[in-house]
Amino acid sequence: MPLYRDEAVVLRTHKLGEADRIITLLTRQHGRVRAVARGVRRTTSRFGSRLEPFTHVDLQLSEGRSLDSITQAETLTPFASGLGADYERYTAGTVMLETAERLVTEEKEPATQHFLLLVGGLRAMVSGDKGPGQVLDSYLLRSLSVAGYAPSFDHCARCGEQGPHRWFNPSMGGMLCSTCRLPGSASPAAATVELLGALLAGDWPVVARADQRTLREASGLVAAYLAWHLERGLRSLVYVER
Known part of the structure; x- marks a missing residue:
């Protein structure tokens, strides 16, 4: 079977049989990949903790009919070790992983921007220089932009009129002018709109x-x-203090 190498972040795992796991990965060159790690649940497994969520790894995989198989794994960045002791950062990180999995829907298609954004976001989350809530919000807005859902905060999302504007509506793509305002639109403070633009x-x-x-x-x-x-909604988001 053909072999290939790629960088990846482990997004999720679940058990398969008595000793194996299916690993969901966001890779740099092959997008979202689901692969089997055989024997990983045994204490003698050569993979150790390299295939746990949050781990940035260098992998060798063999292509399969329905699932690829992981044949080699080397840890590049163990993000989990920097998140495990901080509940707020850990829960925010789980939202990032779930978001990446939900937004990258095509398997085996390149998703380099999503991959680099996730690695950068996890690195910022682990560093502790910025608040976990702000790192998460910035990551979410940027991920949506990469996926084609870029929000508009400085001009009307409907007619394009230059802002600042008062009304916010998710279904319309961001801020709306008074003419384009829809019923049920939120009216955030001007400082909040400025903050949203800064996070993006x-x-x-x-x-x-x-x-x-x-x-x-x-x-x-x-x-x-x-x-x-x-x-x-995201299942993991309910555990994040907002």
Whole structure:
């Protein structure tokens, strides 16, 4: 069977038989891949902890009819070791993994931007330099943008009129002017709209100046925008303190 190598982040695992696991991966060159790790649940397994969620690995795989098989695995970055002792960062990280799995729907298709974004987001989460909620919100907005759902915060998402605007509607793609406003649209504070734009752009000095009320309002709008475009909420998001 043909062999190939790739970098990957382990997104999820589940048991298969008595000793194997199916590993869901986000790879750099092959997008989302589901592969079998044979014997990984045995204490004598050569893979050890290299195929646990959050691990950034270098893999060799063999192609199969329905599932590929992992034949080699080397740890590049053990993100789990930096998240396990911090509940807030760990739960935020699980949302990132679930989001990546949901947004990268095509198997074996390149998803390099999603992969690099996830590795960068996990690295920022582990570093501790920025708040976990802000790293998560920035990752979610950027991931949606890469997937084709880029929100608009500086002009009307419907007519394109330059902002600032007052109304926010997830179904329309972001901020709306007074003319395009739809019933049920939220009316966030101006500081919240500025913060959302900064999270999307990675303008961390602006993010650092935001107060807790603004951060909470922005997080709620990010969650609403994510739920709309994924068509249902994330199971892991309920464990994150927002």
